[in-house]
Amino acid sequence: MTKEFKPKDIPIAHICIDEKFIDCAIHIFESINGIKNTFYCYTTQPLHFIKNKKEVKTYNDKKKLIEQINTCNYTIIFLHGRILPYPLLYRIKEQSTLVWLSWGFDLYNNNQIKLLNDRLININLYKPITRSTLLKPKMLLRFAIEIARKIKNEKLIYAKKFYKRVDYISTVLPEEYEFIKEKCEKFSIKNFEFKYLIEEDIPKDIQNHNKEIKNILIGNSGSESNNHLDILYALHTIDTSKRKIIIPINYAGKMSYVKEIKKTAHQLGINNITYLERFIPYEEYARLLNSCSIAIFGHIRQQALGNIYMLLQRGVKIFLYRDSFVYKSLKKVGYKIYSIEDMTGQSLNEPLSMQDCQNNLNLYRKFANFPSYLQNLSKEIHDIVCAKSNHISSSKCR
Numbered sequence: 381m382t383k384e385f386k387p388k389d390i391p392i393a394h395i396c397i398d399e400k401f402i403d404c405a406i407h408i409f410e411s412i413n414g415i416k417n418t419f420y421c422y423t424t425q426p427l428h429f430i431k432n433k434k435e436v437k438t439y440n441d442k443k444k445l446i447e448q449i450n451t452c453n454y455t456i457i458f459l460h461g462r463i464l465p466y467p468l469l470y471r472i473k474e475q476s477t478l479v480w481l482s483w484g485f486d487l488y489n490n491n492q493i494k495l496l497n498d499r500l501i502n503i504n505l506y507k508p509i510t511r512s513t514l515l516k517p518k519m520l521l522r523f524a525i526e527i528a529r530k531i532k533n534e535k536l537i538y539a540k541k542f543y544k545r546v547d548y549i550s551t552v553l554p555e556e557y558e559f560i561k562e563k564c565e566k567f568s569i570k571n572f573e574f575k576y577l578i579e580e581d582i583p584k585d586i587q588n589h590n591k592e593i594k595n596i597l598i599g600n601s602g603s604e605s606n607n608h609l610d611i612l613y614a615l616h617t618i619d620t621s622k623r624k625i626i627i628p629i630n631y632a633g634k635m636s637y638v639k640e641i642k643k644t645a646h647q648l649g650i651n652n653i654t655y656l657e658r659f660i661p662y663e664e665y666a667r668l669l670n671s672c673s674i675a676i677f678g679h680i681r682q683q684a685l686g687n688i689y690m691l692l693q694r695g696v697k698i699f700l701y702r703d704s705f706v707y708k709s710l711k712k713v714g715y716k717i718y719s720i721e722d723m724t725g726q727s728l729n730e731p732l733s734m735q736d737c738q739n740n741l742n743l744y745r746k747f748a749n750f751p752s753y754l755q756n757l758s759k760e761i762h763d764i765v766c767a768k769s770n771h772i773s774s775s776k777c778r
Contacts, residue, residue: 389416390765393449393476396460398423398430401483401576405460406432408577412758418454420445422464442468455765462486466498466538470545477764479548481574487556488681498539500560505680507610507701513640514604548572548764552682553709572760576686579750586695586737593729594673595624597691600684602633607678607701608641611720615676616648618725626668628656672696673731676720680704693744695737697730699723713747715740 392415396402402419409417419436422445427433439445442464449457450473457476459469461483472478489499506514550572551557557571596615599606608627615625629638645653656668675691676699677684685706688698698717700707710717716736718727732740 389414390455390761391415391453392417392761393452393454393457394419394460395445395449395457395464396421396436397463398425398427399461400429402430402436402460403432404576404578406430406435407579408754408757409458410435411579411754412761414758415761418452420449446471455768456761462542466542470538470541472545474545477547477768478545479550479572479574479764480546480569481550481572482552482556484552484682487551487560500543500564501556501681502563503680504703505605507607507678507680509609509613510604510607510678513609513637543569550574552685553705555705555709555712556682559705574757574760575753577748577750577753580748582693582745582748583741584745586734586741592673593623593731595626595671596620596728597669597672597675597696598625598627599677599679600628600687601631602629602638602641603631603683604634604637605679605681605683607680609644611676611678612641612644612648612650614720614723616650618723618728620650620728621652623652624671625650625653626656626672627653630657630659666690669696670694674699674728676700676723677704677706678720679706682706689744689748692740695732695740697732713743715743 392409394405394409394417396405396419398421402421406417406419409415417435421427421430421436421438422440422442423438424440427436427438430436437448439448446464446468450471454476457472457478459478459480462469462480463486487499487501488505489502546569548571549557549560549569551560552575561567598611599608627641629641642655645651660668669687669690672691673696675688675696677688678701680701680703682705688706688710691698692715698710698715699720700710700717702708702719702721707717707719716732716739
């Protein structure tokens with residue numbers, strides 16, 4: 381059913397790229413009464429991931445996209461990921477409240493390879509073996525080329541100006557926001573709670589709990605931040621020969637690093653690996669996850685959380701590094717998960733108990749309550765509008 385707009389509906393703009401999350405965002409915001417949404421998508425190609433095309437205006441020129449937004453009187457502008465250069469985002473007019481919905485990649489710098497310092501969270505992203513590989517001359521050259529391009533295109537002097545321009549920020553994990561507040565002096569960006577939550581029917585009980593040991597999933601993409609190489613070294617002393625190891629490399633990976641993954645696995649004699657090298661439909665990916673009883677994620681930063689939640693619902697046993705933001709957050713909430721540091725043949729051969737599976741499912745059901753989430757999000761938006769109105773009123777009285 382088409383949503384009908386009223387003259388008093390709050391005008392809201394969204395800046396995005398053609399990504400898998402955006403259809404989810406469109407559904408969420410279109411489910412909220414009292415607002416009128418316009419999605420502006422920067423892309424140089426026909427839309428591929430976004431299926432709800434009628435809700436989206438596409439631009440192949442970043443500057444014109446921002447100029448068009450600035451001609452309109454939007455009350456709130458949502459930035460889905462920091463996906464445009466700092467100088468352009470800094471130019472978004474002050475009259476609109478700017479809410480940055482961070483995705484993770486746009487928050488973190490790696491402080492082991494100190495080439496840039498333009499982001500809010502500086503931590504060690506790479507484990508020793510992956511780090512030593514990335515420090516090889518050929519790999520370092522690629523990093524240097526990327527950094528040179530960023531410096532040229534983004535004019536990093538505008539990074540601090542952009543942060544001053546942002547009114548609200550949404551971090552995927554509450555621990556990220558608290559970390560930024562603690563580490564960044566004079567940090568004044570207010571917190572905004574948002575999640576790309578899919579409206580779905582979540583079963584109350586674990587379906588078809590299977591004690592059988594099945595496949596092992598490693599990571600969610602070909603990105604170096606998965607620390608694949610360290611995980612492969614941790615696995616090579618454990619007998620996994622009777623099981624299939626699945627490694628997705630169809631997303632976000634550089635060819636030079638993907639070659640290192642395959643080379644390392646071959647050198648270690650791990651020959652039971654299936655590399656997922658092409659994009660597959662969601663239904664097929666869900667079947668692939670159902671074939672796994674173990675999943676190992678080597679990220680230190682917040683990453684792959686959507687995949688992790690899907691696996692927790694399915695009773696899959698999750699392994700993460702102890703210094704991972706996701707490990708700390710899920711442990712704090714009460715999820716039954718495990719550390720890669722404690723990974724042994726025995727722990728890989730023991731699936732989650734029915735009790736632990738049900739505990740994880742119950743926690744996810746509480747987290748993913750869609751009606752409750754919409755109610756809270758609607759209140760957040762209207763609170764911003766009220767605060768803005770009060771500020772304008774008080775300014776007029778001075």
